[in-house]
Amino acid sequence: MAASNYLKRKHRRHKKKARPRFKEIELNVMPFVDVFSLLTTFLLMAAVFVAIGIIEVQIPFLTSEKPDSTPQRVLDLKVDMEKDKVTVVTSYTLPPTNEVKKEYKLNPADLEEMHLYLVGVKRKNLEVDRVSFFTDIDVKWGDMAKVLDVIKLRKYNDPIFVPKGKENDALAVAEATAYLYPKVVFSSVMLN
Amino acid sequence: MAAANTGEGTEITLNIMPMLDIFSILIVFLLMSYSTDPVSYDINAGLELPDSNSMQALDEIPTIAITKTEILINDKKIVKIVNGDVPSDDMKQGASYAVFAELEKIAEVQKRIRRRLNYLDPKEKGDILTIEIDKNHEFKIMKRVMLAAQQAEFITFKMMIARLKR
Numbered sequence: 001m002a003a004s005n006y007l008k009r010k011h012r013r014h015k016k017k018a019r020p021r022f023k024e025i026e027l028n029v030m031p032f033v034d035v036f037s038l039l040t041t042f043l044l045m046a047a048v049f050v051a052i053g054i055i056e057v058q059i060p061f062l063t064s065e066k067p068d069s070t071p072q073r074v075l076d077l078k079v080d081m082e083k084d085k086v087t088v089v090t091s092y093t094l095p096p097t098n099e100v101k102k103e104y105k106l107n108p109a110d111l112e113e114m115h116l117y118l119v120g121v122k123r124k125n126l127e128v129d130r131v132s133f134f135t136d137i138d139v140k141w142g143d144m145a146k147v148l149d150v151i152k153l154r155k156y157n158d159p160i161f162v163p164k165g166k167e168n169d170a171l172a173v174a175e176a177t178a179y180l181y182p183k184v185v186f187s188s189v190m191l192n
Numbered sequence: 193m194a195a196a197n198t199g200e201g202t203e204i205t206l207n208i209m210p211m212l213d214i215f216s217i218l219i220v221f222l223l224m225s226y227s228t229d230p231v232s233y234d235i236n237a238g239l240e241l242p243d244s245n246s247m248q249a250l251d252e253i254p255t256i257a258i259t260k261t262e263i264l265i266n267d268k269k270i271v272k273i274v275n276g277d278v279p280s281d282d283m284k285q286g287a288s289y290a291v292f293a294e295l296e297k298i299a300e301v302q303k304r305i306r307r308r309l310n311y312l313d314p315k316e317k318g319d320i321l322t323i324e325i326d327k328n329h330e331f332k333i334m335k336r337v338m339l340a341a342q343q344a345e346f347i348t349f350k351m352m353i354a355r356l357k358r
Contacts, residue, residue: 033208036215043222052233052241052250053355054322059338061318061347135331142327145242145353153245178247188331189338 055148057133059189075125077118077181081135081147088114090121106143115150115180122161122180129163130183134191154180235324236264242327244353254322254352255298256291256337258329263337265294276329278336287339295321295344318347325351 073094080087084106091099102117104110122128131151135144154160158180166172175182231250235241239259257264263271263278271278271290278288299319321341325334338349 029208029212033212033215036212036219040215040218040222043219046232050235050241051355052235053244053246053353054248054250054350055244055246055353056248056348056350058348059342061342137330137332137335139331140327141325141329141331141334141351142242144331145244145327145351149245186338189335189342 055145055152056184057148058183058185060185060187075121075128076132077121077128077130078132078134078187079147079151081133081139081144083136083139083143086111086114086147088117106146111146111150115155118151118180119158123159126161126163129181130185131181132187133184134188135186136188148184151181152179152184154178239324239326240328241324241352241354243356245356246353247355249355250322250350250352252322252350254324254350255295256321256323256325256341258323258325258333258337260326260328263288263291265291265298268294270294273333277332283336285339285343286336287343288336289340291337292340292343295341295346299344299346318342318345320348320350321346322350323352 071093073092076091076093078089078091080089086104086106088102088104089099091097102114104114133148133151154177160173160176161180162173162176231252233250233253236257236259238261239257255266257267258273261273262269263273271282271288278291282288282290284292302319323334323337341347341349
């Protein structure tokens with residue numbers, strides 16, 4: 001009896017071996033799903049869908065410092081914004097002032113033209129890094145931000161204007177790469 | 193394919209491959225849009241920021257938030273906004289007095305900290321404030337806040353914007 005059982009088992013084992021060797025292999029994807037779901041949850045919780053940035057502006061301040069005893073003739077750049085138009089005024093601080101006024105509407109084409117004009121002004125006056133920004137009280141911040149972009153930021157196809165003598169100053173080069181006019185002063189804050 | 197035996201001899205299988213596909217696409221999208229900015233900040237409810245091409249990232253939590261209805265300083269309600277402006281009883285010399293009083297306290301604390309750390313620079317002119325303001329607000333209210341800030345010796349402002357992807 002025992003011998004016959006042994007033979008049967010052996011036969012069965014032998015039979016198994018004789019089966020074709022192609023087996024269906026299944027990949028256990030459950031750990032993958034677990035990792036993916038955890039990662040998705042974490043990323044959805046941590047995601048910030050609006051990239052927040054800043055535009056730096058200044059306002060004039062009162063100082064007790066003595067003014068420059070020998071005033072120099074430099075270009076003064078002013079931007080005057082109204083609800084539907086922007087005026088760029090360039091004039092020199094000492095006579096002859098050679099004042100030039102240019103008006104632009106608040107549409108993309110005109111703002112692009114204004115940017116090109118400001119690039120031209122910068123090309124001729126590398127030392128100018130400050131713009132006095134005047135605006136009416138009824139102008140919306142959303143519109144002001146558009147104009148500030150045009151004044152302050154250097155576009156990728158604009159030349160890089162590094163101030164004379166600062167070509168080897170890494171900070172000055174970085175600033176010139178990012179900005180056309182780095183300092184924008186909200187001068188109308190002080191006006192009544 | 194995931195399978196489960198019901199114990200009655202039948203095997204139920206769930207095709208999870210489409211789910212995996214969705215997960216992978218979602219992860220790629222989330223990783224692509226994952227923000228690496230130094231500060232992660234949720235914009236105040238009911239406030240819309242203007243779009244800008246500025247590449248400068250937000251580097252500190254805003255001190256002043258000017259929402260559609262009120263002015264908050266460090267999440268504390270300071271003034272209610274009435275018709276897009278601060279109420280006339282809060283105004284002094286064209287500035288919001290309540291904003292000035294609160295900012296003066298902040299400026300004093302900052303000065304005290306600097307003094308303790310021996311970090312007082314006599315050449316330094318004014319402090320910096322980060323402002324979050326709704327894009328539909330007019331310059332009128334911005335001016336009230338900026339004037340108040342100037343009187344509390346803040347002269348540089350980091351105006352928050354929504355960065356456009358280049």
